[in-house]
Amino acid sequence: MTTITTTTTAPPRVRKRVGAGRRQWIGLIYVAPAVALVMVFFVIPLGMTAWMSLHNWPLMGEHSFIGLGNYWAILRDTRFWNALRFTGYYTLIVTIAIFAVAFPLAIFIERPRPFTNLYRTMFFMPAVVGFASASLLWSWLLNVDSGLFSPAAYDLGLIDRKFNLLATFQPAFWSIIAMVVWKVAGFTMIILMTGLQSIPQDLQEAAVIDGAGPFARFRAITLPLMRRTLALALILSVAGSILAFDQFYIILRGGPRNQTLTAVYWIFNQSFVSFKLGYGAALSMVLLVILVALSLVQLWLLRKPEGLD
Amino acid sequence: MARAISARGKLTARLARHSTGIIASLLFVAPIVWTVLSAFKPAAEARLPPLPPWPTTGFSLENYATLNSFGDGLWVSAQNSIYVSVMTVILSVIVSVLAGYGFSRFRFPFKDLFFVLILSTIMIPFQSILTPIFLVLTKLGLHNTLTGLVGVYVTLQLPFSIFMMRNAFDAVPREIEEAARMDGANNATMLVKVMLPLVWPGVVTIALFAFLGAWNEFLAALVLMTDQSKFTLPVMMTALQSGRFGAIDWGAVQAGVTVMMVPCLILFLALQRFYIRGLMAGAVK
Numbered sequence: 157m158t159t160i161t162t163t164t165t166a167p168p169r170v171r172k173r174v175g176a177g178r179r180q181w182i183g184l185i186y187v188a189p190a191v192a193l194v195m196v197f198f199v200i201p202l203g204m205t206a207w208m209s210l211h212n213w214p215l216m217g218e219h220s221f222i223g224l225g226n227y228w229a230i231l232r233d234t235r236f237w238n239a240l241r242f243t244g245y246y247t248l249i250v251t252i253a254i255f256a257v258a259f260p261l262a263i264f265i266e267r268p269r270p271f272t273n274l275y276r277t278m279f280f281m282p283a284v285v286g287f288a289s290a291s292l293l294w295s296w297l298l299n300v301d302s303g304l305f306s307p308a309a310y311d312l313g314l315i316d317r318k319f320n321l322l323a324t325f326q327p328a329f330w331s332i333i334a335m336v337v338w339k340v341a342g343f344t345m346i347i348l349m350t351g352l353q354s355i356p357q358d359l360q361e362a363a364v365i366d367g368a369g370p371f372a373r374f375r376a377i378t379l380p381l382m383r384r385t386l387a388l389a390l391i392l393s394v395a396g397s398i399l400a401f402d403q404f405y406i407i408l409r410g411g412p413r414n415q416t417l418t419a420v421y422w423i424f425n426q427s428f429v430s431f432k433l434g435y436g437a438a439l440s441m442v443l444l445v446i447l448v449a450l451s452l453v454q455l456w457l458l459r460k461p462e463g464l465d
Numbered sequence: 466m467a468r469a470i471s472a473r474g475k476l477t478a479r480l481a482r483h484s485t486g487i488i489a490s491l492l493f494v495a496p497i498v499w500t501v502l503s504a505f506k507p508a509a510e511a512r513l514p515p516l517p518p519w520p521t522t523g524f525s526l527e528n529y530a531t532l533n534s535f536g537d538g539l540w541v542s543a544q545n546s547i548y549v550s551v552m553t554v555i556l557s558v559i560v561s562v563l564a565g566y567g568f569s570r571f572r573f574p575f576k577d578l579f580f581v582l583i584l585s586t587i588m589i590p591f592q593s594i595l596t597p598i599f600l601v602l603t604k605l606g607l608h609n610t611l612t613g614l615v616g617v618y619v620t621l622q623l624p625f626s627i628f629m630m631r632n633a634f635d636a637v638p639r640e641i642e643e644a645a646r647m648d649g650a651n652n653a654t655m656l657v658k659v660m661l662p663l664v665w666p667g668v669v670t671i672a673l674f675a676f677l678g679a680w681n682e683f684l685a686a687l688v689l690m691t692d693q694s695k696f697t698l699p700v701m702m703t704a705l706q707s708g709r710f711g712a713i714d715w716g717a718v719q720a721g722v723t724v725m726m727v728p729c730l731i732l733f734l735a736l737q738r739f740y741i742r743g744l745m746a747g748a749v750k
Binding site: 180181182183184185186187189190191193194196197198199200201202204205208261264269271274275277278279280281282284285286287288289292293294295296297299301302303304307308311338341342343346347350395399401402405406409420423424427428433436437440441443444447448451 | 489496497499511513516560566567568571574586588591592598601616623627652683722729730
């Protein structure tokens with residue numbers, strides 16, 4: 157009723173202000189469910205993680221405040237540092253491996269030519285399968301008796317005795333790398349492809365006329381102009397690898413001899429196997445700091461280029 | 466003469482290109498095809514190495530039947546997975562469409578703060594806050610319920626899907642809304658009748674990502690679902706593959722992995738355009 161009178165009698169500017177005033181609170185109602193969910197399942201748990209990390213907090217019974225006790229314990233927790241070192245090593249190797257496969261694929265499918273879309277779809281298929289499914293699949297392929305690789309190598313006469321790929325560190329580790337590259341390369345390929353496609357074609361052509369070879373063009377044009385895409389693909393790969401869990405839990409159970417426990421795996425063990433919830437929370441805080449630092453690096457790397465940059 | 470040579474050179478280049486493409490495609494698709502085919506072997510054959518991958522002693526659904534006999538059975542886990550994924554899709558679409566519309570079209574107190582808050586959750590790995598999530602769910606009486614898991618999954622989707630939807634609404638010209646408002650549409654009818662058809666591609670994209678995310682998630686389901694009757698497919702299959710139900714039946718693992726992969730592959734092949742769109746939106750931002 158009031159609105160109608162205002163709209164008919166008031167001059168346009170006033171009408172607009174009144175409309176905006178009424179609409180303000182409606183906007184809040186629209187975003188309320190999202191904000192509530194983020195509060196309940198993100199902000200509160202985040203605060204609780206920080207709070208719990210200062211406590212001795214068993215699953216059952218009373219928890220007690222111990223200040224920085226958990227953090228001092230972390231400093232002496234060699235197994236956590238080993239897990240962190242292994243996670244770093246895995247992240248480095250798997251990222252290099254993913255890029256070594258994904259970059260050539262991205263160049264291969266970059267320009268529209270016959271069948272390019274079909275190839276792109278094929279390369280991408282493992283990326284939509286979940287990490288758990290892929291891990292279960294490969295745990296079968298890698299199995300010494302019922303799997304594919306070891307029996308196939310045996311049948312072809314490449315080895316004279318069936319070889320258990322998952323029994324020792326090196327073959328087990330490289331099997332995981334192969335599986336992750338198979339699963340993730342298509343995803344990274346698409347990201348890199350968007351970067352390649354954003355490079356103006358005439359720039360490349362001008363370089364050809366100037367007599368630049370393919371390597372010179374790659375170094376002087378492709379790489380610098382893809383800086384933001386490369387950074388994004390790199391960060392996605394690094395962040396995903398630091399948080400790796402599924403494949404090591406499902407295929408290796410952290411073995412052989414606990415050599416492939418990752419940081420998340422160790423936190424999982426402390427929190428949900430040993431039920432040291434306070435200590436698990438302190439470990440989580442360390443992981444969180446690492447990931448947030450990484451995000452800040454990401455923001456810096458992804459900053460909009462200034463001028464020609 | 467020269468033309469003949471260059472034609473032959475072109476042919477060789479094309480041949481090289483397509484053989485590379487075909488070999489690489491086979492490498493990527495082979496493990497999937499291998500599993501799907503092997504799952505149709507009779508149980509006795511499925512225990513042997515998969516050479517060749519297709520059934521040689523007759524086509525059989527035995528592995529699927531066996532799978533249904535473990536624990537509470539394949540069908541219970543599949544139902545759980547379907548319920549969790551579908552609910553995650555529905556709720557994350559509703560919540561993100563509302564929020565995207567709100568952030569795009571209204572000015573209200575704390576607007577920027579809320580937007581940054583929601584987007585910044587993408588920087589925090591949820592793996593590091595699982596313990597308190599477990600406690601919060603217990604407090605809410607949602608401990609060990611699929612509904613609780615849905616709440617977590619929807620929240621995980623929000624930064625991406627709200628960002629997507631806000632951009633989708635931003636791209637709709639304001640004149641359309643003003644015209645509808647002249648015709649007497651209120652906010653709710655406008656959103657459903659006028660705006661929704663215009664942002665539909667964005668809705669399909671976020672629905673697809675929500676489904677794949679919920680269907681494939683493992684760690685949260687493993688931690689939060691402690692009762693076997695609440696297991697989703699990845700948790701149930703991992704329990705089976707770890708030998709929790711006795712000797713590992715690889716035939717059943719192949720069948721289970723097939724059930725887990727096929728919906729993702731079908732959805733991706735059918736909605737590929739929307740999937741790539743989502744990736745681009747994430748990559749270009």
